[in-house]
Amino acid sequence: MLDEHDIFKDYLKQYNLRYTPQRKLILDVFLQQSGHVHIDDIHIRVRDQDPTIGIATLYRTMKLLVESGLAEMHTFNEKTTYERLFQVRHHDHLICIVCDKTVEFEHPLIEKYQLEACERYDFTLKSHRMTLFGICKECQK
Amino acid sequence: MLDEHDIFKDYLKQYNLRYTPQRKLILDVFLQQSGHVHIDDIHIRVRDQDPTIGIATLYRTMKLLVESGLAEMHTFNEKTTYERLFQVRHHDHLICIVCDKTVEFEHPLIEKYQLEACERYDFTLKSHRMTLFGICKECQK
DNA sequence: CTCCTTTTTGATAACGAATATCAATATAGT
DNA sequence: ACTATATTGATATTCGTTATCAAAAAGGAG
Numbered sequence: 192m193l194d195e196h197d198i199f200k201d202y203l204k205q206y207n208l209r210y211t212p213q214r215k216l217i218l219d220v221f222l223q224q225s226g227h228v229h230i231d232d233i234h235i236r237v238r239d240q241d242p243t244i245g246i247a248t249l250y251r252t253m254k255l256l257v258e259s260g261l262a263e264m265h266t267f268n269e270k271t272t273y274e275r276l277f278q279v280r281h282h283d284h285l286i287c288i289v290c291d292k293t294v295e296f297e298h299p300l301i302e303k304y305q306l307e308a309c310e311r312y313d314f315t316l317k318s319h320r321m322t323l324f325g326i327c328k329e330c331q332k
Numbered sequence: 333m334l335d336e337h338d339i340f341k342d343y344l345k346q347y348n349l350r351y352t353p354q355r356k357l358i359l360d361v362f363l364q365q366s367g368h369v370h371i372d373d374i375h376i377r378v379r380d381q382d383p384t385i386g387i388a389t390l391y392r393t394m395k396l397l398v399e400s401g402l403a404e405m406h407t408f409n410e411k412t413t414y415e416r417l418f419q420v421r422h423h424d425h426l427i428c429i430v431c432d433k434t435v436e437f438e439h440p441l442i443e444k445y446q447l448e449a450c451e452r453y454d455f456t457l458k459s460h461r462m463t464l465f466g467i468c469k470e471c472q473k
Numbered sequence: 474c475t476c477c478t479t480t481t482t483g484a485t486a487a488c489g490a491a492t493a494t495c496a497a498t499a500t501a502g503t
Numbered sequence: 504a505c506t507a508t509a510t511t512g513a514t515a516t517t518c519g520t521t522a523t524c525a526a527a528a529a530g531g532a533g
Contacts, residue, residue: 209529209530213481271519301446304442305462308439319465320465327453328455384512388511390491
């Protein structure tokens with residue numbers, strides 16, 4: 192059974208890239224996080240384990256993770272975040288505009304109507320991004 | 333009947349701000365555009381009519397247009413664009429990942445299910461952003 | 474292991490979009 | 504016309520991200 196490290200290794204091999212300790216560490220740290228992770232958070236945790244790792248390597252590796260299909264990049268609120276993405280069903284996001292809390296949800300019918308809209312305009316759907324902005328229960332008080 | 337200039341004037345007056353020639357010009361240019369406009373495009377057209385206008389004023393004014401509800405800011409592909417937004421129904425976007433062509437569409441049922449999802453998680457929906465990425469008819473050839 | 478080639482690394486410079494600063498200018502109200 | 508306040512344009516600054524580059528590391532071949 193393939194795990195994320197195997198997928199990453201395969202991707203790297205495919206492009207004659209190397210599975211280095213730095214790349215392994217960054218992937219490890221990334222996988223320990225959940226939800227949407229800002230690169231600064233990853234940076235802090237990576238440096239806890241290896242203070243010599245440079246910020247450039249982190250950016251380069253995150254890019255590789257995106258290209259290999261393990262992570263997805265988002266730019267919701269001017270801050271780039273990365274999200275784990277492996278065998279995960281399509282899902283959308285609900286974001287609180289007050290506290291930035293993020294909830295993931297999915298709605299099969301929405302998917303269906305997205306396809307419908309694409310067909311109407313002769314587009315081949317490749318991916319989608321739906322984000323709902325609102326105020327969560329706690330912040331409404 | 334209120335037009336955009338009146339709305340802008342009202343907004344400015346409300347905050348003790350002034351309806352200056354620069355602001356009027358930028359709004360004029362913005363309104364002549366259609367769809368999603370990059371700030372550089374607006375800059376070029378504004379400078380055609382008044383080469384003395386500074387970039388800072390342009391950014392400041394675009395921010396005011398957003399705050400006054402006349403424009404909406406998007407950050408689709410790392411490039412910030414502004415979209416005219418006046419008495420416009422909710423709509424979503426369909427973007428070609430090859431040529432960047434953008435199509436607007438709306439789908440009432442999608443809206444309905446968005447609300448549904450919000451209720452499920454005790455969120456009060458404030459706005460949404462749905463973007464479908466695909467390949468348009470021309471680019472499929 | 475040793476040699477050689479290619480990739481990777483970390484430090485740092487560079488970039489670019491957006492914002493802050495500030496003195497000079499324009500505006501609105503008296 | 505006068506005064507107080509807002510606005511402007513030029514420019515410096517910020518900050519996230521990317522490019523550069525010499526040194527280090529990794530993978531093969533012998």
